[in-house]
């Protein structure tokens with residue numbers, strides 16, 4: 001898939017996942033508003049491909065905003081119509097496809113911000129949890145309602161939701177399947193920043209990426225690699241992962257530049273190598 005820029009995507013574009021580049025920021029839009037951006041097999045495949053290809057755009061790429069089209073939902077879950085036709089083995093295959101898309105997001109060495117405006121449910125919340133940060137508008141709601149369909153989360157919710165909100169709250173949300181609003185989502189630590197509306201949300205997400213982009217791209221990428229790999233691991237395993245990342249930082253030109261700039265009392269100029 002070639003990486004289209006804003007000029008090559010338009011209303012008649014049949015992609016379910018669109019990518020627009022704006023300087024160092026990529027905006028990835030899931031565009032199935034008639035189904036509240038529900039995740040189909042092709043959306044999952046496109047998401048994985050998009051994020052794998054964005055890896056080739058670094059270090060010029062400094063951050064990604066993941067958004068849902070239509071103004072009512074980020075993503076309202078896996079496509080229930082499609083799920084109804086699945087055999088168990090097919091469901092497993094598609095869940096693995098979803099996990100691959102999440103892995104591609106976590107492997108991208110730049111911050112990915114899920115910009116939620118509306119519903120983030122089931123696979124939609126799980127997709128947001130694979131991102132580095134969840135920012136949301138006051139109109140947003142979140143939940144893992146799979147048990148209401150006789151299912152369980154199949155896209156990492158039982159792995160990442162406890163890490164975000166703690167095991168007890170994750171259990172209550174997954175067992176009850178209830179939706180929570182923005183107040184509870186912020187209190188629970190699920191949402192990092194809230195905004196009055198979509199414009200403020202996207203502006204705030206860009207501001208956060210700009211604030212990170214002044215730092216060494218290699219250091220930010222190494223920090224993400226360690227945080228993704230180490231979280232949830234036993235302490236001895238996690239500390240070894242951090243030590244390996246710390247050692248890798250000493251092999252970078254950015255580290256030399258950062259230390260030299262401090263000692264020479266000047267601003268660093270990081271090349272991302």
Ligand SMILES: CCCCCCCCCCCCC[C@H](O)CC(=O)SCCNC(=O)CCNC(=O)[C@H](O)C(C)(C)COP(=O)(O)OP(=O)(O)OC[C@H]1O[C@@H](n2cnc3c(N)ncnc32)[C@H](O)[C@@H]1OP(=O)(O)O
Nearest residue numbers: 035038040041076077078079080082094098122123153154
């Ligand atoms: C072969 C392809 C397979 C693709 C599937 C991929 C599976 C693998 C992916 C990884 C595994 C994911 C595992 C995940 O954990 C499982 C799930 O996500 S299960 C789904 C969880 N989500 C939900 O249960 C939410 C369902 N939606 C609702 O509850 C409501 O729609 C709402 C969000 C509360 C909004 O309600 P309303 O405002 O009343 O709006 P409508 O209900 O009328 O919705 C408008 C329109 O959108 C359609 N729609 C909404 N959600 C989905 C959905 N999840 N899948 C498909 N379609 C959806 C809804 O049917 C309406 O359409 P219309 O009737 O107008 O045609």
